[in-house]
Amino acid sequence: MNVCLSPCPIVFDLDGTLIDSAPDIHACVNTVLGQHQAPLLTLDQVRSFIGGGVDVLWQKVIAARELPDDKKPDYIAAFMLCYQNATNMTRLFPGVLETLELLADRGHSLGICTNKPHAVTQVILEHFGIARLFGCIIGGDSVAERKPHPAPLRAALAGLGADPQRPKAFYVGDSEFDATCAAAVPVPFLIYSKGYRQAPLSELPHAASFDHFADLPALVELQAAM
Ligand SMILES: O=C(O)COP(=O)(O)O
Ligand SMILES: [Mg+2]
Incomplete structure (x- = not known):
């Protein structure tokens, strides 16, 4: 061919x-989890959630931490606020x-x-x-x-x-x-x-x-x- x-x-x-990019995504996921008094996730866990986009990422975070699904838009909004120029790591x-x-x-x-x-x-x-x-x-x-x-x-x-x-x-x-x-x-x-x-x-x-x-x-x- x-x-x-x-x-x-x-x-x-x-x-x-x-x-x-996993370290910055991980940090912002944990920032949002911390805001909701949820237990944090490891870098390896968050890395394994990346690839499907932000909605899929949060579906997986919600499933891993048994969070209320109806709060997903709030989690995503808070995550994007943190991640909008997160390039440090x-x-x-x-x-x-x-x-x-x-x-x-x-x-x-x-x-x-x-x-x-x-x-x-x-x-x-x-x-x-x-x-x-x-x-x-x-x-x-x-x-x-x-x-x-x-x-x-x-x-x-x-x-x-x-x-x-x-x-x-x-x-x-x-x-x-x-x-x-x-x-x-x-x-x-x-x-x-x-x-x-x-x-x-x-x-x-x-x-x-x-x-x-x-x-x-x-x-x-x-x-x-x-
Ligand atoms: O999951 C993401 O946010 C994007 O991942 P991709 O760049 O591998 O498509
Ligand atoms: Mg990729």
Whole structure:
């Protein structure tokens, strides 16, 4: 399959793929739990809840702490207040900046498709100085559906000018949500093995996996030539 012979669009997931955001998300979850006198959660617990967006995160927090479901809008509002520019403990994964710049220099158009709300996504990308590299940024509230539904990834690809019927492009992500979404578009999925996925790598459909961002440019070239 000749996926793309010339530089093609590459869309990236955010949490657990480009950024290790779990420490800031964990801190804000616990801030809200503390406000409601609920027992706090560990970093590992909160990390395992990330990937489906803020609503799914709070469904899982509510289930773990047996909190009243009808308070979810209040919890989410308080969480977003805390998280709106929470970047203190968030880091780019190793090699991300260099690799994004290299791919952009090689002519690939780059996009973001995350379940994180758009406004805070923009704040975080600007904090790390990488917003300039992305031609299209789709957040969890940019279209009506969220991953694993294919609509947000289709919107990101369309925003980068890919043919919606036969997108010659890649999606780079870390989780079950991303794998299912990419398969539904369909577009080849490249999975970052050091992210937040819960299932073993072998259980997620993917074209290829990588352990370090320095390996991604060669992987893209290899996959594009197949
Ligand atoms: O769960 C979230 O908030 C977003 O996660 P994602 O960037 O991996 O889509
Ligand atoms: Mg992710």
